[in-house]
Amino acid sequence: MSNRRPFLLFALLAFGYAFLYIPIIALIVYSFNVSRLVTVWGGFSTKWYGELLHNDQILSAAWLSLRIASINATLSVVLGTFAALTLVRFGKFRGRTLFFTMVSAPLVMPDVILGLASLLLFVTMEHLIGWPAGRGITTITLAHITFSAAFVTVVVQSRLSQLDISLEEAAMDLGARPWKIFLLITLPIIAPALLAGWLLAFTLSLDDLVIASFVAGPGSTTLPMVVYSSVRLGVSPQINALATLIVAIVTLCILLSVWLVHRQESQRL
Amino acid sequence: MSRWSAINGSSRGAGEWLGDVLTGHHGRRLVIVLPYLWLLLFFFLPFVIVLKISLAEVLLARPPYSPLWQYLQDGTLQIQLHLDNYLRLWEDPLYFIAYLKSLKIAGISTLVCLLIGYPMAYAIARTRDPLRNILLMLIILPFWTSFLIRVYAWIGILKSNGLLNNLLLALGLIDQPLALLHTDFAVYLGIVYSYLPFMVLPLYATLSRMDRTLLEAAADLGCKPWKAFLSVTLPLSLPGIIAGCMLVFIPAVGEFVIPDLLGGPDSLMIGKVLWTEFFSNRDWPAASAVAVVMLVLLVVPLTLFQRAQEKSEGKTPL
Numbered sequence: 001m002s003n004r005r006p007f008l009l010f011a012l013l014a015f016g017y018a019f020l021y022i023p024i025i026a027l028i029v030y031s032f033n034v035s036r037l038v039t040v041w042g043g044f045s046t047k048w049y050g051e052l053l054h055n056d057q058i059l060s061a062a063w064l065s066l067r068i069a070s071i072n073a074t075l076s077v078v079l080g081t082f083a084a085l086t087l088v089r090f091g092k093f094r095g096r097t098l099f100f101t102m103v104s105a106p107l108v109m110p111d112v113i114l115g116l117a118s119l120l121l122f123v124t125m126e127h128l129i130g131w132p133a134g135r136g137i138t139t140i141t142l143a144h145i146t147f148s149a150a151f152v153t154v155v156v157q158s159r160l161s162q163l164d165i166s167l168e169e170a171a172m173d174l175g176a177r178p179w180k181i182f183l184l185i186t187l188p189i190i191a192p193a194l195l196a197g198w199l200l201a202f203t204l205s206l207d208d209l210v211i212a213s214f215v216a217g218p219g220s221t222t223l224p225m226v227v228y229s230s231v232r233l234g235v236s237p238q239i240n241a242l243a244t245l246i247v248a249i250v251t252l253c254i255l256l257s258v259w260l261v262h263r264q265e266s267q268r269l
Numbered sequence: 270m271s272r273w274s275a276i277n278g279s280s281r282g283a284g285e286w287l288g289d290v291l292t293g294h295h296g297r298r299l300v301i302v303l304p305y306l307w308l309l310l311f312f313f314l315p316f317v318i319v320l321k322i323s324l325a326e327v328l329l330a331r332p333p334y335s336p337l338w339q340y341l342q343d344g345t346l347q348i349q350l351h352l353d354n355y356l357r358l359w360e361d362p363l364y365f366i367a368y369l370k371s372l373k374i375a376g377i378s379t380l381v382c383l384l385i386g387y388p389m390a391y392a393i394a395r396t397r398d399p400l401r402n403i404l405l406m407l408i409i410l411p412f413w414t415s416f417l418i419r420v421y422a423w424i425g426i427l428k429s430n431g432l433l434n435n436l437l438l439a440l441g442l443i444d445q446p447l448a449l450l451h452t453d454f455a456v457y458l459g460i461v462y463s464y465l466p467f468m469v470l471p472l473y474a475t476l477s478r479m480d481r482t483l484l485e486a487a488a489d490l491g492c493k494p495w496k497a498f499l500s501v502t503l504p505l506s507l508p509g510i511i512a513g514c515m516l517v518f519i520p521a522v523g524e525f526v527i528p529d530l531l532g533g534p535d536s537l538m539i540g541k542v543l544w545t546e547f548f549s550n551r552d553w554p555a556a557s558a559v560a561v562v563m564l565v566l567l568v569v570p571l572t573l574f575q576r577a578q579e580k581s582e583g584k585t586p587l
Contacts, residue, residue: 009392009395012385012388012389013388015385016465017407019385019462019465020408020411020462020466021407021411023423026426027421027425040430079303079304079307080304082304083304086304090297095305099308101575102312103308104574104575104578105312106312107578108515108516108520108574109519110519110520110540111540113523113560113563113564116319116543116556117318120315120319120322120553121315124318127332142311143311146308149304209417210525210526224417227415227417228526235425240425243422246414246418
């Protein structure tokens with residue numbers, strides 16, 4: 001192959017990454033801007049971070065979102081792991097097609113449809129059985145679990161299907177009980193996928209505006225709702241500061257999980 | 270019986286008992302039944318309810334729609350189905366235009382994503398390991414940072430005194446700021462930007478699994494590189510192309526945040542129409558009818574996506 005071809009290819013690659021990262025970098029740079037006008041550079045300052053830390057509305061919304069996201073992530077990992085085990089290990093069973101459809105459709109279903117459908121379900125349930133009473137943290141969490149468990153399923157399923165089944169068979173031949181095999185062999189091997197799935201479910205929930213808006217009640221304003229109503233009024237340096245913090249935390253989490261997985265893999269060798 | 274004796278009499282701990290329940294015959298059932306019931310209740314049933322309420326009439330009450338059936342005083346069952354909501358979707362051109370526009374915007378954005386994403390995925394698949402992992406991670410990273418904030422970033426770039434206009438003015442390419450924000454162009458840009466990782470990841474998955482010796486064989490037989498690409502690489506990556514396109518197209522059709530924040534008054538997409546029916550007009554039945562028709566339009570793409578998922582089951586590193 002000629003040398004020009006890879007050059008062109010890597011130029012396109014560089015263009016793609018520039019496209020992905022320039023907006024994020026601009027966002028971060030202007031969070032340190034003195035000027036309130038987000039796009040005019042007035043000098044370096046961290047005052048917007050200070051104001052952010054005194055913005056009670058954002059802080060309480062962030063706390064609410066973090067609570068919802070962590071409950072959601074934990075329950076999604078349990079549900080998603082069960083669903084992945086069902087798909088990978090249990091072969092063909094009656095109703096598998098419907099199951100597979102219901103697991104994978106939330107991956108692409110437009111948010112507005114999921115939000116509306118969840119809300120109508122909660123209203124109907126409240127009418128019929130009195131639960132969930134009103135709308136708030138419970139309804140947001142329930143609606144989030146349904147779609148984030150689908151993402152966890154994909155992540156865990158991918159790891160489970162790479163797993164060498166002969167390890168489990170060997171343990172079974174040696175007389176280990178099924179739960180012991182699961183705890184001592186399967187679980188440690190799929191642990192990185194569970195961690196990745198947990199983080200993914202966590203960020204999906206932390207990030208969701210549309211579904212939460214449909215199923216939220218008075219007093220359950222999540223962080224994306226506050227950001228959205230502030231953004232609708234115009235650009236604000238505080239939102240830039242918040243965005244920078246989110247990017248920094250996400251980057252740290254990903255680096256940490258990569259390091260953990262890497263360490264686990266090099267220990268096994 | 271054995272389960273109860275396990276709790277009460279035997280020396281085994283609660284953890285072991287739980288372990289047996291989770292992995293034994295009953296456990297196997299629990300592993301299937303729990304997610305199955307969950308999805309039936311929280312994913313399947315809601316769609317049935319949406320269909321039901323789309324046939325109701327809007328009322329000033331709680332809940333704000335008429336019941337589909339009720340028992341009259343003499344004990345007869347009265348069923349009232351209102352097709353008005355669907356009739357309105359058909360008669361008012363606003364809805365038709367919004368559906369058409371959503372399909373057009375989603376379709377073109379998907380194509381642009383494919384044109385940018387394919388070379389990227391191809392290039393990543395051809396690099397070696399430390400670099401490849403870094404490049405992949407850089408694709409995934411924006412996907413993990415807040416979607417809302419990534420859309421917000423474009424407001425600062427596109428607005429009339431924003432970064433892009435300032436840059437173009439400074440370079441002397443334009444005399445007056447261009448109107449970029451609140452246009453269809455901004456909506457396309459926002460969708461392509463937000464959904465690009467969803468295109469690159471499945472494409473990378475198929476391209477990196479491809480058997481490179483096929484290309485060598487084609488070259489040995491005198492096949493030109495571009496022809497080998499068209500007749501070997503492209504057909505083999507078709508499952509990735511379909512999966513990636515559906516991962517972009519389907520959610521983009523119902524997108525609300527991007528047309529709302531970046532679009533103008535005429536970038537009317539159906540997700541925004543549904544939102545307005547629900548939140549501003551408080552017309553739940555009309556919003557449900559909009560959702561039902563959107564789902565009907567998405568049946569074919571959804572089926573294509575399901576097939577692609579089923580084929581690559583457990584191999585997509587999303």
